Amino acid sequence: MQQGKLWFTRFILAKALYKEADVHQALKKTLTLIGSYNYDFIIDELASSHGIQISVSSENKGKLDLAVNDLIKDLDDYYALKEAMVSQLEEIFSKIFNAKSYQLLINLSAHFTQQQLEEANLLFELAYSFSHLGDDDKAYKLYVRLFETNPNSSGACNNLGVIAGKSKDYVLAVEWYEKGLSIDPKDEFLKNNLQSSRQKLKEQEEEAKVKKLIEQEQREAIALLKKESDFALDKLRIFLANVKKESGFKDGKLAIPKNRFPQLMGAQKQFADSLRDQWIGRKYITETGERNDYQAMVYAINPNIEAELTRLENYKLPAQWIAGIASMTPEKLEQLRYFSLIEKIKKANKKFSPLLERDYNELVFNALVGNDKATIVLSGSMVELVLTYYFEKKKMATIPVMDKGVLKPKKLYNCVLSDLIDHAESQKLFGNDFPHLSNLSRIYRNYIHPGRELKERLDKTKADLCFISVTEILKRVL
Known part of the structure; x- marks a missing residue:
């Protein structure tokens, strides 16, 4: 405390002798040793001293930067100093701005509220500094705020137009330049910038038209692929x-x-x-x-x-489909006896004829386009349907089916493919030399479920065998 009072005495003497450097040093030593809370007026004196230090350093950018950084440090250390400095802000910012120390100006502004900066008329300098350092977003917002608080600021309008032009928003740039000229019709900068932006806007619109045309042509080109x-x-x-x-x-x-x-x-x-x-x-x-x-x-x-x-x-069609569809000629269908079998199918009773025709058409199509699994499944379904038709035509309401070593009657419509084939073979309904039914039953039973196919590859030979079996059955039944 005693040392603090000694430095305070030195401050009084230095101030009386107009030794500003000694005044500043003595004040800071006093605050360090005594504390601002003991002597509130010392903060006011420090604020005044900072203003003088910055003023006398303004002709030398290096010294000015040191003086401003010293102020920033004290603003961090002494909260009360912020209020004490408000009255000097306009002059201090002017010194820094004229020295083009834009980053330093931004750093100093961070210690004050926007309201304080507005009251000190510092938005223009701060916005310009942000823009100069490449932060046009912050600069634009500050210029807009400046225009809101001072609608007669043609300079703000000009700089808002410049920033809009940087982002190639020439419509907005033109709007700001026109507002500026409505405030100051004789401003040559605004006139030149407006003329330039109008020309760039025209070029931009032409480029947009060309680009749109090119994009349209490119989209249309896709259809040709x-x-x-x-x-x-x-x-x-x-x-x-x-x-x-x-x-x-x-x-x-x-x-x-x-x-x-x-x-x-x-x-x-x-x-x-x-x-x-x-x-x-x-x-x-x-x-x-x-x-x-x-x-x-x-x-x-x-x-x-x-x-x-x-x-x-x-979306490319499988090659086998293309080849299969291409092979669907009357000659190919004639080789498969398609037309003669369809004619026989249509002669079946009204109950079975539509089902038989539908299943046979699907079977022939899938066989020709190489859908082997579908051919096998449809073959089994087709034979089950045609045998059901055959037995019903023979007035058989039930079929004897082996159940645990004993033959038991089973309703016809409840029978599955193997039941019908077993009965047809046991009665030798289609001759002793007809192995197709048992072969079809085995293949159908094995490949109707995916598990079998995962163990043993399904190939075209099995599908062809099933298709031939159906053809022979149809010939004999119908």
Whole structure:
């Protein structure tokens, strides 16, 4: 405490002698040793001293920065100093702003409320500092607040227009420049900036139109992919995959000399030249008009192509279906005796005829397109239906079925395929040399459940055997 009083005495003497540096040092020593709570007026003296220190240092940026950092430290140490400094803020900020110490200005502003900064008319300097350091979002908000509190600030309007222009929002930029000119019609900066923004807005709108047209053409190009041959689609996939590996590929563009297309497509030159011209015409790729240092044309790749190629690959029909459908000619169906069997099926009674025709049509279709599992399942179902028809036609309401070594009658409609086949074979209804029924029963029983197929691979031979069995049964029953 005694040391503190001694430094306080030194402060009084230094102040009387106008030795500002000694005043500042003595005040800080006094506060350290005595504490501001004992002498509230010392804080006011310290605030005044900081103002003087910053003022006398304003001509030297290095000294000014030291003086402001010293103030910031004391603001952190002495809460009461913030209120004491408010009356000097405008002058202090002006010194810092003129010295272009923008970050220091921002650091100092953090110790005061926005209301205090507004009352000191410091929003413009603070907004400018944020903008200069690249934080346009904070700068924009401060300029808007400045305009709200001071609607006659044409400078705020100009700088708001500049920030809007940086983000290419030229519509907003034009609005701010026009507001500024309504305040100050003679401001040349506003006039020039308004003219420039209007021109950029016009160019932007033209670019948007061109971009929209290009995007529309690119979308329309997608529809053409469905008409391409498998060869062309394959080369297009190879081309896209190779282009993406090129070091110069960027933003969907690549400079490609004509002699590189065969390599990128994996095709001979005559095919590559033809495909390149087709792809340009169909907007799969576009000549941008730009050229690289070696005068190679820069091509833009349609950004929608790759996704559509993937979709087409996923939606591609199995090759066996295509081949099967292609084989569905009258000649092929005649070889399978389809027409003669359908004619016989239609002669069955009204109860069974529609079911028999439906199941047989589905069976023939699946057999031709190579759906082996479906062929086996439908074969079993078809034989079960036709045998049920046969036994009902024979006035058999029940079928003798072996149950625990004893033959027991079972209602016809409750019988399954094996019941019907076992009875047909036991009675030798279709001859002794007819092994198809037992073979069909075995295959159907084994492969109707997935577990069997996981153990033993299902192949076309088994499906063909089932189909032949159905054909023979239909011939004999109908």
